[in-house]
Amino acid sequence: MQRITILGATGSIGASTLDVLARHPQQYSVYALTAHGRVEELADACRRFRPARAVVGSADAAARLAQLLAADGLPTQVEHGEQALCDVASSREVDTVMAAIVGAAGLAPTLAAARAGKKVLLANKEALVMSGQLFMDAVREHKATLLPIDSEHNAIFQSLPQHYARDPQAAGVAKILLTASGGPFLNRAVETLGAVTPEEACKHPNWVMGRKISVDSATMMNKGLEVIEAHWLFGAPADRIEVVIHPQSVIHSMVSYVDGSVLAQLGNPDMRTPIAHALAFPERIDSGVPQLDLTDMAALQFYKPDFARFPCLALAFDALRAGGTAPALLNAANEVAVQSFLDREIGFRDIDRVIAGALDAVPHGPAPSIEAVLEQDARAREAARAQVSTLRG
Known part of the structure; x- marks a missing residue:
């Protein structure tokens, strides 16, 4: 029986993971659950x-959670703070860690899981965006198993040949094709995007997600971060990663081969599919997701992304090509900009302006250690907050 820690148990990925686990009580048990502040949901x-x-x-x-659990007579040990997150991610009692904490807060415990040689189900893309080389080095050095949970990266993983990880050069892969829904504003007039409200930005047409990641999808920064993540997961340079807008979200991503073949993974847009795949890999288990009926598909559409509509995607490609701490700066500035938008301090089209301004203000450099990355992260956040203040007034 696999014993599992879920980092970020009250988010959408955490809830979907618990749904899959509940379907297979003989195969999986939960060692630890974590959440930042949703105490009642965690209880x-x-x-x-x-x-x-x-x-x-x-x-x-922690005091509130302990009170709630004590009232029910549950013996669960309640802890708080970053070190406790790292402890439950690296404990000898754990086989598998679902890394689903959104943002930079998930970096330390996800890295702790990798250094402890765990099977890491990676839903926290910031671990690779902020510290890609350091994280992948830890996975290799400590013989951790890394399985992607993002539907796109999971689809790529499923579409690659088994020997790709051992010898990418001999695998015949020409290009990785990341699909993107285009979010809620794919067809909205560009000149009206300045009036977008947080409520509109959080209404994704296909996926049920948290507020931050929903805004990232609307700006396509989410896809930009996935481009950086794909670079580290699959060893592909920027010029071999292509984003394709596919509004139906049925094809989750594709791999193009040198012989002209393109392999794709299809399925209904439900995160339980990649979660179930990663939990059981290399086997398959029921995820609870209905089977895809291709006869229900009226049409599948594909478009090239418009960088004028989605400048955040262009910023992400630029950060990947720059390397070093540039992706960490991008991620930090984006987190500040998105939260400022959700707090109605700036407009929707100010998000990319804040990010670009912060990137200009903080020179990127090498990323030799987590401490160096976090220092750059802090500088980018400070610069982004300064940009927000300038825009406000």
Whole structure:
């Protein structure tokens, strides 16, 4: 039986993971669940899955959670803080870690899981965006197993030949094709995007996601971060990664081969599919997702992305080509910009302006250590907040 820690158990990925686990109680058990501040939701999950440990973000949240669990007579040990997250990710009691904490906060525990040689199901793309070389080095050095959870990267993983990881040069791969839905504003007039509200930006046409990642999808920064993630996961340079807009979100991504073949992974847009694939790999288990009926598909459409409509995607490609800490700067500035938009401090079209301004203000450099990356992350956030202040007034 696999024992699993879920980092970010109350988010959309965490909830989907728990749904899959509940379908296979004889194969999986939950060792630890974590959440930042959604105490009541985490308490509900603890009642259902009875983990040995639960971690929250603060002492106050821990006290509240402990009170709720004690009232139900649950023996779950309640902890808080970053070190506790790292502990439940690296514990000897754990086989598999679902890394689903959104943003830079997920970096340390995800890296701890890799250094402990765990099977890491990677839904936190920032671990690779911020510290790609360091993270991949840790995976190799400590013989961790890394399986992608993003539907696009999971699709690529499924579409690659088995020997790709051993010898990419001999695999005959010409290009990686990342599909993107285009988000809620694919067909909206560009000149009206300045009036977009947070509520509109969070209404994704195909996927149910958290607010931050929904805004990233609307700006296509999410796809830009996935481009950087694909570079590290599959060893592909920027000129061999292509983004293709596919509004139906049925084809989750593709691999183009030198002989002209293109292999794709298809399925209904439901994150339980890649989660179930990674949990059971190399076997298959039921995910709860309905089978795809191709006869229901009226048409499948594909477009090239418009960088004038989606400048964040262009910024991400630029950061990948720049290398070093540039992707970490990009990610940090984006987190500040998106939160400022959600807080109604800036407009939707100000997001890319804040990011570009922060990248201009903070020179990128090498990324020899996590400490260096986090230092650059902090500088980019400060520069992004300065950009927000300038735009506000």
